[in-house]
Amino acid sequence: MTALRVVSPGLNTTVQDLGRFGYQAQGVPVAGVLDPVALRLANALVGNAPGEAGLELCALGPRLAVVGEGARLAVVGPVRLTLTRDGESCRLDHDRAHLLRDGDVLALGAVEGAATAVLAVEGGFDLEPVLGSLSTYSRAALGPLGGKALSAGAVLPLRRPHPSDEPCLLLAAPFDYGAGPIRVMPGPQADRFTDEALALFLSSDYAVAKDADRMGLRLEGPGLEHRDGAGIPSDGLVAGCIQVPGNGQPIVLLADHQTVGGYAKIATVISADLPRLGRAVPGTRLRFSAVSLAEAQAARRTLEQAVAAAVAALRSDGGGLDLAALYSANLVSGMVSGEEP
Structure with a gap:
């Protein structure tokens, strides 16, 4: 089984899709991701359908270990990312896809300048929908993983046993959410x-x-x-x-x-x-x-139209993650102790 294992859960990390529609008459809230634009863009970066469930990170993200044959994932939103591989750590960029392998640990630190960020994984999570949705509504313990936020030791199985051979994609520019009233x-x-x-x-x-x-x-x-x-x-x-x-x-x-x-x-x-x-x-x-x-x-x-244009403008980085270049240019010392960044 290929999966993401939760080393530490962050502050309030939940599985969310675009919402649980059709049940409000029975008193069931829609829930779903707070920033659907970020979810749609993250899914586009890894080749998923727009509404595939991802992880919503609030304030401080989790630390996740890759188990199995590797995973392609993308984080959209201003979150600090640190990858630890074979005992060495380096920073990664958000708003793009990354190809990770068995044993890699990805630390998603503080979300800076926004309340949330979103992580999507190629193929999505192999979790059981509740009332047709993978959205988590914690107040009623409704959704996958018992309807709760991530906890240390939880395992998120992936639908894909191994990542595709497609090149990693990145956003041409950060998405413009607009300003004004x-x-x-x-x-x-x-x-x-x-x-x-x-x-x-x-x-x-x-x-x-x-x-x-x-x-x-x-x-x-x-x-x-x-x-x-x-x-x-x-x-x-x-x-x-x-x-x-x-x-x-x-x-x-x-x-x-x-x-x-x-x-x-x-x-x-x-x-x-x-x-x-x-x-x-x-x-x-x-x-x-x-x-x-x-x-x-x-x-x-x-x-x-803006979301469609952002998806159409996705570009390839020309290959996978170049760790050698990252280690030489962006090595983070003191990141092997397991402490939160």
Whole structure:
């Protein structure tokens, strides 16, 4: 069996695909990767279908040992990578594929400048889907590996017994997620807020709070006033809904959001900007702008065109991993002790 063995798990590393759809009526959240763009690009780098499950790394990644016939993998996102082979260590680049062999240990360190990064492996993980998906929803222990984050000693079997002979690919440039205000469509309960609150929401800066997680981003900023209290009859929720509880502080719902909720929603983030929010770290300052349905649809088309262009621009490095060159130019001393980088 070829597999990745978890030497150390990182802070909150989970198996995620694009989500578990079709079960919200039964109270099962969609879950899925916070940054679907990164997952799609990582899969493209190793020749997988866009929705193949990978590992989502949050803040600090795991240390993984290759067992068996080797593996081709790719990491997309600003994470520090260190490979240890035969007792010597070197740094590797993210946003590209690497060919690893039996006994190699890959340490995925801090994710810098974003909340998450994604690792994909050629052929995907040989794990049993739960309700048609390999996404992990930890709050209900739903998904592969008991529905939990990685733990030390866990083994992730790979579908491919050995990597292909294809050349390693890399992104031509880091993906541009865009900048500027997060675009929203007002509602569905915008009428539950005062006119002043709506204007304040669209003209103020908000900061991502420290207790942000996969369920949602709690924001800190000017309080938003309801017309007649925050509560509404519970109704369905989608990723990007912006609930405003009684304290007036908005909460942007993300992948692990509950299926129904009873707080009024002032606006909903358009799908094209959700990957940006999936990367937001505590302290990130956000501003919102209102767009129409037509503008939201156009933005989604633009995002899809950008992802397709990034995949079309993938280029070969001309071969596999040149360890000799890496060791001579980028050797990392003191990395053989097994300590986290």
